[in-house]
Amino acid sequence: MSSQDAEFDRFVEEEAAKLRAQQPKNGNTWDGFRYQRPTDAANESDAPPPPPPEPEAYESPESLTPGAPTTGSVKDLKTIDGLAIFKAEHEVLPLVIENLLFNGVTLFGGRPKVGKSWLTLIIALAVAMDHALWGKLAIKRSGRVLYCALEEPPSRTTARMKKLIPQPIAQLGNIEFVYRLTALLAGGAAELDRYLTRNPASLVIIDTLSAVVQASGKRDVFRSDYNEVAILRQLAERHKTAILVVTHLRKMAAESVVDAIAGTTGLTAACDAIWGLRRQSNGDVLLEVTGREMEEKTYALHFETDPATFGWNFIGEGEDLKLSSERKEILDLLREDGPMEPKQIATQLAKNPNTTRVLLRKMAVDGDVVKIDKKYRVVGKQ
Numbered sequence: 001m002s003s004q005d006a007e008f009d010r011f012v013e014e015e016a017a018k019l020r021a022q023q024p025k026n027g028n029t030w031d032g033f034r035y036q037r038p039t040d041a042a043n044e045s046d047a048p049p050p051p052p053p054e055p056e057a058y059e060s061p062e063s064l065t066p067g068a069p070t071t072g073s074v075k076d077l078k079t080i081d082g083l084a085i086f087k088a089e090h091e092v093l094p095l096v097i098e099n100l101l102f103n104g105v106t107l108f109g110g111r112p113k114v115g116k117s118w119l120t121l122i123i124a125l126a127v128a129m130d131h132a133l134w135g136k137l138a139i140k141r142s143g144r145v146l147y148c149a150l151e152e153p154p155s156r157t158t159a160r161m162k163k164l165i166p167q168p169i170a171q172l173g174n175i176e177f178v179y180r181l182t183a184l185l186a187g188g189a190a191e192l193d194r195y196l197t198r199n200p201a202s203l204v205i206i207d208t209l210s211a212v213v214q215a216s217g218k219r220d221v222f223r224s225d226y227n228e229v230a231i232l233r234q235l236a237e238r239h240k241t242a243i244l245v246v247t248h249l250r251k252m253a254a255e256s257v258v259d260a261i262a263g264t265t266g267l268t269a270a271c272d273a274i275w276g277l278r279r280q281s282n283g284d285v286l287l288e289v290t291g292r293e294m295e296e297k298t299y300a301l302h303f304e305t306d307p308a309t310f311g312w313n314f315i316g317e318g319e320d321l322k323l324s325s326e327r328k329e330i331l332d333l334l335r336e337d338g339p340m341e342p343k344q345i346a347t348q349l350a351k352n353p354n355t356t357r358v359l360l361r362k363m364a365v366d367g368d369v370v371k372i373d374k375k376y377r378v379v380g381k382q
Helices: 003-021 041-046 084-087 117-129 154-164 170-174 188-198 221-240 266-272 319-337 342-349 352-367
Strands: 029-032 033-034 095-097 104-110 145-147 177-178 203-207 242-248 273-279 285-291 296-306 313-318 369-372 377-380
Touching: 003 313, 095 117, 104 117, 104 221, 104 266, 117 145, 117 154, 117 170, 117 177, 117 203, 117 242, 117 313, 145 188, 170 177, 188 221, 221 242, 221 266, 319 342, 319 352, 319 369, 319 377, 342 352, 352 369, 352 377
Parallel strands: 104 242, 104 273, 145 177, 145 203, 203 242
Antiparallel strands: 029 033, 273 285, 285 296, 296 313, 369 377
16 A cells, blocks of 8 residues: 555544544434444334424524624525416516617627727617617617717717718707716716716617726726626616617637627626627628527628618528528638538637537538538539
């Protein structure tokens, strides 16, 4: 036996001795680390079951509540039984924009220069003017919009508005712009609370989240991310409004829009919904939408430069759009890098290997690719 084995055996025996010294008072025994019940079968069968023990006064473990009193300091949990929950009727989460925007906090992520600020301004105008977004999605609660444009000067806002709205109209007064806001946890949340108390709004836009995060080298990043979004959720609930927070997507590819949001998982854990704006190879974008209280949606948008229809225009919706874009990614990769196995394709595109295999089989059936010697290649390209 090696010295390490002997040392381990001594450790086991010492721990077993400690457990034996702490045997329960009801006759049950410890044998090493194995729990054994009494072996007197007759007593077990004849004796009535012991009465349940009397509840003892609860004492808070000092390890859980250091410095707190050890008795009478913990409140009883308030519970609701399953039948009551089943029968309960709850208020439906109010919609601001049909099939897109609810009350609560929505994180809106996209890469730099993808067109996030154009889209948020188009949304703000639709809510303020009570015009269907993209001429398709109805505005369910129009009204005042607080737009915190924290990364652009007023001159840029003016230039953008004039491209989207040729002539000044009275409803533009429903949008109020803010170009400076204190960090949320350093007073910014209180500033928003005071404004919304005096000026109820249908929508608040914060562009961008990084502009209201207090920088500190000592901060707990996960906890800070969570707390900053959580305090916005409290504001949204208190003032019954929707808060749309613009942020960034990671540089690395991600299959899910939730995983694509830059920052810690504290951000996505605290919010109510997530949007991701991703550019496709043809220049169009997909707006992927997911949330706690809504079905996943995908909208395809095209940026039109014609003055009559300037801005993001709707061109389609549904999972088929996303599927088509995923097929195109695979075809572009195979055209550029040549034949590949499914695992290689999944790795290059940061996709799930099993999902990629299934899609490749469908593409082969549809005649988009052909499989030769375990590798897929574009049909007609040798």
